[in-house]
Structure formats: structure tokens, C-alpha cells
Amino acid sequence: MKILVSDPVSAAGIEILQKEFTVDIKLKLPPEELIRIIPEYDALVVRSETKVTKAVIEAANKLKAIGRAGVGVDNIDVEAATQKGIIVLNAPEGNTIAATEHTMAMMLALARNIPQAHQTMKEGKWERGKFMGVEMRGKTLGILGLGRIGTGVAKRAMAMEMEVIAYDPFINADHARNLGIELMEVDEILTKADFITLHLPLTPETKNLLNKEAFAKVKSGVRIINCARGGVINEADLAEAVEQGKVAGIAVDVFEKEPINPENPLLKLEKAVLTPHLGASTAEAQVGVAVDVAHGIIAALRGEPVMTAVNMAPIPAHVLKVVRPYFELAEKMGCLAVHLADGRINSVDIEYNGEISQVDTKMLTTALVKGLLNPILQESINYVNAPGLAKARGIKVKEIRSKESADFANLITVRVRTDKGEHMVAGTLFGQEGRIVLIDGYRVDVAARGWLLLGPHLDQPGMVGKVGTILGEANVNIAGMQVGRTETAGTNIMVMSVEADVPTPVMLKIKAIDGILGAKLVNFNAG
């Protein structure tokens, strides 16, 4: 598989990718060139420079994953990627400290006019009277967006004896209070804060959050720091508020258009401390995000769940620990169930019994649905598009969870209903190995791997021998065999692990054996 890296990403991440894939590094690609070459690639790794537009995504016929070595994915058309089943993943933690420290550096530089003073020194001047600053201690800091970076900034500001207030509608007030931060609405922050720092993503809701109207409400002499995203502040309105003296100074790392437009009004302001999007530019952060994004890309290309995918439900670490060993089993169970089923699938019920039912099993359900759709759809199925594809086909997927589990500590049972009947498969883990323990009510114990030949048959002598003979004549080796029975006698199921594909004419011969009630061949290696 081939990966394109189109922005500068640390060698630490590239080396991880090169161990498994061919990696092409092509920087500063014009948009039309990216569109021309993207069909060759299975994954794309970017930072913020490459714009992964709808046109790029439409041209990307093989692309399975887009990795952002950093947090913000506003340079990627996530919706277009989701529609195409492309996983978009980021590296949200690697640069948190870098961006937090940059914010503190910007705040202090702003409070003490450091860049302006430095510039005059370079010009041979000694202007002590011109650069009177303000102290941070005792001042109120208003934080808009109390996520990773906002919280880091809050903690550091409190160490500098600032009062911290914050706006973040998605943060629990108790959580904020425990940190010593009072949550309030934006307008209240505007009227109270001496410093305002932004740590929000750029979304339709946050675009132009600080505009003319907001600047009319701010405390006169407020200082504003933006190390989040250009566009959350309206730059023209901000420049005007600084020129009018309402805002005493600004420190800005991110801009509506990057690289910055030379006409940008912020460039002309003496009271502006500006950096060219350097928030994540530390050696440590660049290694961190590159390594994280490389692992995310590898997981995505292997078809494994990606913890940092932004277009899939995130999986908390404590949930992942419980469900991770079951992912492969769930997917294989979906594959087995769809092979058993004849006809149009109407609904899929997935029952989780035992301890596993106590955590969020949504991703396991997705894994099962992925395994179920894979053999029947042409397109590539993954954790992003599987639920949507099932829904689009009118397949109702239901989860049932119960702590009760009769025979096994944990059991997953899938029931597939079609217009022709119902089939079921149940599986569990023995140690770390996934085992199928029930097929259509027959007790079995088989590993879900390789090729499996299933033959429900009448409970009468000679059935296994007849199938074995046909397979032997066709030169298909049997690696393992067992007969599954139900409580009620009459029919059994033979489950044979075979070492190769069984050609269709051979399968037809097996199906034609008197007493065989249909035979199915499952390839667990496909997909």
C-alpha cells in the first residue's frame, strides 16, 4: 500500500510508516497536482498546509485514511471523506503542551511588549519609557474553549495567580469547578476578562465568535490571544477594536488565510504580537504528532478501530481495553452469519452477555456489521461507513445487553433475520482466541479463521465420510473437523476447516449428497 505525505512531518513518524508501506513525501503540491496523483494512494498524511478539499476526496479512489499530524481538521473536508468511507484521524494530544506553552509565551510577550522592545533594541534604540507593561497576577483570564489546551493554559495562569473564568458549553460545570474555574457565558466573559484567550475549534458555530458586536462588550483595555484558529475572530473587526484602543493589544498565531495575506490588517498594528502558526512547532510536539498519526494510519489501513478517528465515535481507553480483544471475533461472526443467511437481510440483533455488556459495545457492533457487509458489497467497508451502509440498505441493527451469561463469562450472539428465515452465531474468547461456540443452535467450538465448510445434515451414519471423500478427490485437505449437535436429535452440523478454497463444482457435489441440508463455505481471510 502507498502513503502520500504532503506536509512536513517528523521523520519519527515517517520511519514507522516505512516499515509497512511505501511512503512518498511530496511537499507544497499545487491543488491540481494533488488531485492528479491522489488516486495512487491508500492514505494521505497532512499538517495544516494541504487543503484536502471535496475535489481531492472525489478523485481519491483508493484512499482509506487521511491522517492529520495535529489537532485541527478544518483543512480537511471531513463530511466528504465520511461519505466516501474514508477515515479521518488526527493526533490530538501530541502538541497540547507545545500549544499551551506558546499561548503562555504569547500572553507574557503581549503583557510586557517583548517583541516590540526587542525590535527597537535591534534598531540600536534604548526606549525604556515606551514599553510599560501590565502584570498578570490578580488579572482575570477568560478562556473560550476549555479543552486540552484551554485547561493547560488555565492551570498555568492560576500558577501565576490569575483568576480564571471560562466558556465551554460542552464541559461539565463540576469538572471546571474542581479545577478552580468558573464557567460562564461568552458575554459575561467579555465584560469581566482582562485577558481573553481562545482555544476553540473553527466550526460554523465558532466562526466570527469575536466580532464587532463582541468587541463592543469587552472591558476597555482587554488583551486578546488567539492560538486556536483564524476565523474564530473576525480579523477586520479585531484590527478596528485595537486601532480604537478598546483592545489594548493582541497576540495571534493563527490567521483566516495562511500563509498570511500581506494585506491583513493585523500586520499593520503596532500593538500586535504575531507568529506564523508556531503553536505546535516544538521538536517534541512534532515527534509526538508524527508518531501518533503513523500509528493511527496503520490501524486504519489494517481495518482496525482507530482511537483518534474524528469521523467515528471516539472510544474511551477504559472501554477499548475491554472490547479490543473482541473486535476480530465480532467481525468474523458477522462474516459467518451472512454466509449462513439466504435472502435479503431485514434485521440484525446482537446480544452481549456477561461483563462485556457493562461497557459501550457500539464499536463491536460496528465491527460485526462490517464483517457482515463485507462479503455482500463491492465497496470497501470500514468502521466509518459500515453503520451508514447498513442503514442505507434498510438493515435494522439492534443491540441487546445483559449481564446474565449462562455458559460463558462473556458471549456475543448475532441473529440475522432475512425474508427467508433466521440464522444465528455465538462466539466467545478462550484466552485471547476468538471461538465460535454456536451455529444455528448447534454446539461447536471452532476458531474463526481460514476456510470453513459448514454442512448441516441428517443425523445418520456415513455423512462425514461422504463429504471427506469428495474433498479428497478434489485434492482439498481437511485441517480439522467436528460435528455440532443440538439438544434435540435429528440433525447435526459438520464444521470442517479446509486448507484451500473449495471449487464451486465440488461444493455442488457436496450439496447434492443425500442427507446434506445445504452446505456453505466461509472464507474468513477475505476482506
Ligand SMILES: NC(=O)c1ccc[n+]([C@@H]2O[C@H](COP(=O)([O-])OP(=O)(O)OC[C@H]3O[C@@H](n4cnc5c(N)ncnc54)[C@H](O)[C@@H]3O)[C@@H](O)[C@H]2O)c1
Ligand atoms: N496554534 C497551533 O499550532 C495549534 C496547536 C494545537 C491546537 N490548535 C488549535 O487549538 C484549538 C484547541 O485545541 P485542543 O487540543 O484544546 O482541542 P479540544 O478539542 O481539547 O478543546 C476544544 C474545546 O472547545 C470546545 N468547543 C467546541 N465547540 C465549541 C463551541 N461551539 N463553543 C464553545 N466551545 C466549544 C470543546 O468542548 C472543547 O472543550 C483547536 O482549534 C486546535 O486546532 C492550534
Ligand SMILES: O=C(O)CC[C@@H](O)C(=O)O
Ligand atoms: O501542524 C501544525 O504545525 C499546526 C497544528 C495545529 O494547528 C493543530 O491544530 O494541531
